[in-house]
Amino acid sequence: MLLEVRNLGVSYGNVLAVNDVSLQIEGCSIAAVLGANGAGKTSLLNAIMGVTRAQGTIHFEGQMISRWSSARRVSAGIALVPEGRRILLSLTIEENLLMGAYQRRDRGVTSDLAEMYDLFPNLARRRHELGSVLSGGEQQMLAIARALMARPRLLLMDEPSLGLSPLFVREIFNLIQSLNEAGLTILLVEQNTRMALQAAQRGYVLRLGRLALEADTEELTKSDDLTKAYLGGGVAVNNALHA
Ligand SMILES: Nc1ncnc2c1ncn2[C@@H]1O[C@H](COP(=O)(O)OP(=O)(O)OP(=O)(O)O)[C@@H](O)[C@H]1O
Numbered sequence: 001m002l003l004e005v006r007n008l009g010v011s012y013g014n015v016l017a018v019n020d021v022s023l024q025i026e027g028c029s030i031a032a033v034l035g036a037n038g039a040g041k042t043s044l045l046n047a048i049m050g051v052t053r054a055q056g057t058i059h060f061e062g063q064m065i066s067r068w069s070s071a072r073r074v075s076a077g078i079a080l081v082p083e084g085r086r087i088l089l090s091l092t093i094e095e096n097l098l099m100g101a102y103q104r105r106d107r108g109v110t111s112d113l114a115e116m117y118d119l120f121p122n123l124a125r126r127r128h129e130l131g132s133v134l135s136g137g138e139q140q141m142l143a144i145a146r147a148l149m150a151r152p153r154l155l156l157m158d159e160p161s162l163g164l165s166p167l168f169v170r171e172i173f174n175l176i177q178s179l180n181e182a183g184l185t186i187l188l189v190e191q192n193t194r195m196a197l198q199a200a201q202r203g204y205v206l207r208l209g210r211l212a213l214e215a216d217t218e219e220l221t222k223s224d225d226l227t228k229a230y231l232g233g234g235v236a237v238n239n240a241l242h243a
């Protein structure tokens with residue numbers, strides 16, 4: 001297993017945002033984390049990244065990293081594409097990209113930058129312009145490219161398709177697929193249930209901080225359990241699945 005999370009708990013004062021969650025992510029796979037607003041998805045990713053304090057243990061490539069700083073986790077091979085992208089609008093696109101590599105001491109940064117520009121021609125053309133010139137979809141691409149500049153083996157993605165046009169949504173999912181084919185393991189938080197289940201092999205549903213359901217996505221797509229686990233019933237997920 002690339003990532004093993006055991007009995008993870010995140011609390012903010014009295015709010016138990018993540019409650020006793022365990023999961024195992026296989027190398028080179030895509031896993032989807034689904035759940036309603038406030039279910040604890042972001043808290044889970046932030047805890048794995050080490051930007052939120054958490055209880056429980058996290059093993060990455062066999063090493064216990066739960067006490068490590070987030071910087072050390074980045075060096076070990078975990079990167080986060082945060083909720084809301086968090087692009088620095090007053091820096092140039094290139095400066096934003098270099099932020100993703102700020103901890104690296106190897107000589108590969110320049111060639112990785114070139115690789116990102118190959119992958120994202122829209123960013124290449126405007127590398128010396130400010131982040132603020134980019135559209136929402138382009139900012140999301142920049143956030144992904146910035147995370148890739150850390151050369152991760154595990155990429156945590158927090159709702160990368162949120163608020164984007166259908167064209168960009170498709171582009172994001174194509175990118176997720178091709179990064180995965182190149183060997184990257186991806187833990188994907190998504191509101192776009194249908195696309196996420198198509199992309200991932202394994203799905204996890206969080207409900208009120210707890211893991212309500214976990215199964216192979218093929219099985220999840222067919223069964224009614226997803227709808228039940230998601231919101232305790234309701235039509236919202238049915239619509240998402242059949243949209
Ligand atoms: N910094 C914080 N301080 C206090 N409570 C918080 C904080 N961050 C999150 N929470 C609460 O923790 C719970 C889980 O929030 P979290 O953001 O992890 O959920 P989420 O599944 O990512 O939601 P969304 O779909 O809206 O992004 C919610 O009840 C939220 O209000």
Ligand SMILES: [Mg+2]
Nearest residue numbers: 041042043083
């Ligand atoms: Mg969230």
